[in-house]
Amino acid sequence: MTDASPPKHVTIANRDVPEGVSASAEISLEELQLSQRNHGMHLEALRYDVTPLGMHYVLIHFDVPDTDEANWTLSVGGRVRNPLALTMAEIRARPSVTMPVTMECAGNGRARLTPRPISQPWLTEAVGTAEWTGTPLRPILEEAGLQDDAIELVFTGADRGVQKEIEHDYERSLSVADAMRDEVLLVYGINGQPLTPQHGSPLRLLVPGWYGMASVKWLTRITATTEPFEGFQMESYRFRQEADEEGTPVTRIHPRSLMIPPGIPDFLTRRRFVDVGRHRLRGRAWSGWAAIHGVEVSTDGGASWADADLGDPRSPYAWVPWTFDWDADAPVETELCSRATDAAGNTQPLDPPWNLGGFANTSVQRISVEVRRATAE
Amino acid sequence: MTDASPPKHVTIANRDVPEGVSASAEISLEELQLSQRNHGMHLEALRYDVTPLGMHYVLIHFDVPDTDEANWTLSVGGRVRNPLALTMAEIRARPSVTMPVTMECAGNGRARLTPRPISQPWLTEAVGTAEWTGTPLRPILEEAGLQDDAIELVFTGADRGVQKEIEHDYERSLSVADAMRDEVLLVYGINGQPLTPQHGSPLRLLVPGWYGMASVKWLTRITATTEPFEGFQMESYRFRQEADEEGTPVTRIHPRSLMIPPGIPDFLTRRRFVDVGRHRLRGRAWSGWAAIHGVEVSTDGGASWADADLGDPRSPYAWVPWTFDWDADAPVETELCSRATDAAGNTQPLDPPWNLGGFANTSVQRISVEVRRATAE
Numbered sequence: 001m002t003d004a005s006p007p008k009h010v011t012i013a014n015r016d017v018p019e020g021v022s023a024s025a026e027i028s029l030e031e032l033q034l035s036q037r038n039h040g041m042h043l044e045a046l047r048y049d050v051t052p053l054g055m056h057y058v059l060i061h062f063d064v065p066d067t068d069e070a071n072w073t074l075s076v077g078g079r080v081r082n083p084l085a086l087t088m089a090e091i092r093a094r095p096s097v098t099m100p101v102t103m104e105c106a107g108n109g110r111a112r113l114t115p116r117p118i119s120q121p122w123l124t125e126a127v128g129t130a131e132w133t134g135t136p137l138r139p140i141l142e143e144a145g146l147q148d149d150a151i152e153l154v155f156t157g158a159d160r161g162v163q164k165e166i167e168h169d170y171e172r173s174l175s176v177a178d179a180m181r182d183e184v185l186l187v188y189g190i191n192g193q194p195l196t197p198q199h200g201s202p203l204r205l206l207v208p209g210w211y212g213m214a215s216v217k218w219l220t221r222i223t224a225t226t227e228p229f230e231g232f233q234m235e236s237y238r239f240r241q242e243a244d245e246e247g248t249p250v251t252r253i254h255p256r257s258l259m260i261p262p263g264i265p266d267f268l269t270r271r272r273f274v275d276v277g278r279h280r281l282r283g284r285a286w287s288g289w290a291a292i293h294g295v296e297v298s299t300d301g302g303a304s305w306a307d308a309d310l311g312d313p314r315s316p317y318a319w320v321p322w323t324f325d326w327d328a329d330a331p332v333e334t335e336l337c338s339r340a341t342d343a344a345g346n347t348q349p350l351d352p353p354w355n356l357g358g359f360a361n362t363s364v365q366r367i368s369v370e371v372r373r374a375t376a377e
Numbered sequence: 378m379t380d381a382s383p384p385k386h387v388t389i390a391n392r393d394v395p396e397g398v399s400a401s402a403e404i405s406l407e408e409l410q411l412s413q414r415n416h417g418m419h420l421e422a423l424r425y426d427v428t429p430l431g432m433h434y435v436l437i438h439f440d441v442p443d444t445d446e447a448n449w450t451l452s453v454g455g456r457v458r459n460p461l462a463l464t465m466a467e468i469r470a471r472p473s474v475t476m477p478v479t480m481e482c483a484g485n486g487r488a489r490l491t492p493r494p495i496s497q498p499w500l501t502e503a504v505g506t507a508e509w510t511g512t513p514l515r516p517i518l519e520e521a522g523l524q525d526d527a528i529e530l531v532f533t534g535a536d537r538g539v540q541k542e543i544e545h546d547y548e549r550s551l552s553v554a555d556a557m558r559d560e561v562l563l564v565y566g567i568n569g570q571p572l573t574p575q576h577g578s579p580l581r582l583l584v585p586g587w588y589g590m591a592s593v594k595w596l597t598r599i600t601a602t603t604e605p606f607e608g609f610q611m612e613s614y615r616f617r618q619e620a621d622e623e624g625t626p627v628t629r630i631h632p633r634s635l636m637i638p639p640g641i642p643d644f645l646t647r648r649r650f651v652d653v654g655r656h657r658l659r660g661r662a663w664s665g666w667a668a669i670h671g672v673e674v675s676t677d678g679g680a681s682w683a684d685a686d687l688g689d690p691r692s693p694y695a696w697v698p699w700t701f702d703w704d705a706d707a708p709v710e711t712e713l714c715s716r717a718t719d720a721a722g723n724t725q726p727l728d729p730p731w732n733l734g735g736f737a738n739t740s741v742q743r744i745s746v747e748v749r750r751a752t753a754e
Contacts, residue, residue: 024403025406026401026403026404026405026406027403027404027405027406027408027409028403028404029402029403029404029488029500030645030646030647031404031409032404032408032409032412032488032498032500033500033647034645034647035409035412035413036412036416036417036499036500036502037416037417037419037502038416039413039414039415039416039435040413040414042414042437042440042441042575044440044441044443045441045574047443048574052573052574052575053430053431053573054430054431054432054433054435054573054575054576055431055441055573055574055575056431058416058431060419061644062641062642062644063419063421063638063641063642064419064421064422064432066421066424111406111409118645119645121409122413123406123409123410123413125413125414160641161641161642161643161644162641162642162643162644162650163643163644163645164644167641167650193570196429196430196431196432197422197425197429197432198419198429198431198432199431261440264439264440264537264538264539264544265439265440265538265539266538266539266540267438267439267538267539267540267541268407268411268495268496268540269407270407270410270411273539273544
């Protein structure tokens with residue numbers, strides 16, 4: 001963890017609609033198409049410390065490549081003294097670490113923005129905590145021997161496609177300092193089994209605490225460079241208000257809390273029905289900037305807040321469980337909210353913070369609930 | 378398999394828009410919300426005989442219930458001579474069967490209809506083939522001893538919610554004859570491991586050849602009845618043109634073929650880029666009414682068709698692989714399509730067949746492709 005804070009950004013109510021942004025409250029078929037492939041976590045899965053396979057969020061820019069573990073090679077090259085070509089058997093033979101890590105998509109919350117940046121239209125569910133197994137990256141970089149003038153490592157995936165008319169392999173870089181952090185892993189296992197295709201099989205990078213775009217899947221190559229890498233996926237993941245602005249990079253995960261929707265749902269609206277009585281509300285909170293310091297709950301749509309009880313996370317990079325006892329005394333229609341604050345003082349806004357890419361909209365989740373007299377059965 | 382045919386339904390271009398149907402080409406936030414939970418299969422996963430965990434489609438009406446295998450009991454009651462209460466240990470101790478079965482959501486294709494029935498807005502990906510492990514249902518029903526006047530079995534899941542203002546447990550029935558079929562299983566395993574929560578852990582029904590709504594998840598109770606069951610999920614899954622029509626029940630899976638989109642995608646549009654040259658197109662086809670008899674491919678948007686080569690399915694209830702060699706001689710923009718026909722003569726329409734629930738829209742998939750000169754790199 002670090003004690004730094006995320007870049008600040010502003011809330012914009014009415015603005016001109018730039019290219020790549022929709023003023024419509026409705027979703028296009030193209031966005032829907034992405035949303036059928038890239039799924040969120042069922043919010044009731046917040047009950048699990050470790051998200052079951054298939055319930056963890058998935059965001060895939062292009063296609064899941066057709067990989068073959070037996071013939072997979074990770075090359076480590078560029079500004080290194082000893083270029084490496086590691087087979088999966090060699091990577092698996094190295095020291096292994098298993099760690100629960102909460103991962104979130106940088107675009108989580110995008111579809112709650114007005115106007116809405118056109119991309120994968122996430123609401124609030126693009127998160128999950130997997131128990132990842134892999135080997136630390138740093139010893140591999142030390143074996144390769146970075147040259148003194150190397151300042152970044154570029155990580156290249158096997159997935160290739162076109163985005164905004166630019167054809168490219170999915171590639172992201174980290175500074176040498178970030179890549180050398182203890183917790184950065186090359187991962188080949190998830191939840192006690194081999195990594196699955198949609199999560200990057202046979203090998204992916206894992207950068208705990210950072211939004212998911214940093215954890216390059218289907219990793220084929222690591223290249224040490226003397227210049228900052230300016231590939232598409234670096235330019236794309238930046239906080240900007242205007243297209244021609246330099247902006248600031250999207251890096252660590254901003255604090256967020258989500259609640260398990262209580263009671264039972266309406267199929268279509270997902271509105272909840274809860275019987276009059278005491279309910280133990282439960283959820284999870286996380287931040288990539290610092291440890292979670294507190295979670296507040298509102299049972300009146302944000303008018304008043306009270307502290308939830310925090311549990312212990314399974315690792316420094318995993319979400320923190322929380323509970324809150326709610327006395328729902330009488331029939332009412334209300335909204336339930338929760339709000340996380342981390343030890344660096346970062347917290348969730350009530351109103352969506354707007355940016356052109358639709359990143360890090362951590363405005364509080366709102367769950368519509370109807371409290372009703374218990375139905376006899 | 379059976380040699381029967383699905384109910385016929387008609388294509389409607391312009392019609393009044395009834396309740397529960399949207400004339401908008403765009404998707405509401407409520408539909409989007411469902412689409413973040415209920416995900417399709419990545420079409421490139423058609424490359425796998427058995428869909429990897431987490432890539433198989435999922436449709437959950439309400440919430441994934443918080444189940445506990447250690448305390449789970451399946452009760453078998455109603456019009457039986459010997460009511461049963463089976464623990465999971467007792468069910469696992471019974472003879473086991475492992476079988477690859479292709480499952481599809483009855484609403485697959487719904488979001489391609491105009492006007493669009495409002496529900497989970499599937500495009501074409503609501504399918505998957507899992508290797509299910511379970512025990513045959515018939516011997517359990519025989520042990521329970523159906524009374525002579527029992528005509529149906531009602532299967533009750535642990536998931537509960539409200540749909541169209543009616544609160545209910547998810548429940549579906551089968552006729553005694555259908556429930557007694559050899560291939561009907563009580564399933565506790567998927568792809569060689571314990572059933573996962575989103576697929577019905579610890580126990581679900583599996584009705585091979587039928588759309589997924591029949592395969593009740595989180596199965597708690599089987600009740601033999603003397604009357605046809607008319608619960609919400611039976612009334613809902615019917616082919617109807619008008620709300621007040623009796624309609625016909627949705628049962629078996631209509632034939633469909635899907636193709637792995639070739640080349641590389643554009644991120645947002647999913648349009649494909651393919652280099653000039655010979656390409657081996659691949660896909661899968663399936664039908665619940667009869668074996669797949671043929672698959673035709675069109676590389677000119679449906680103007681002309683030619684036969685694909687069929688492979689062998691992994692089981693009578695699993696999809697059939699097919700291949701087709703396409704000579705993409707020159708740069709062109711085109712659409713690729715495939716069309717399956719089963720041995721009972723059922724085939725896929727070119728235009729979407731409309732019905733009020735948006736069920737079984739098996740109109741052919743269309744993949745937009747740009748054939749281009751190979752890019753030097």
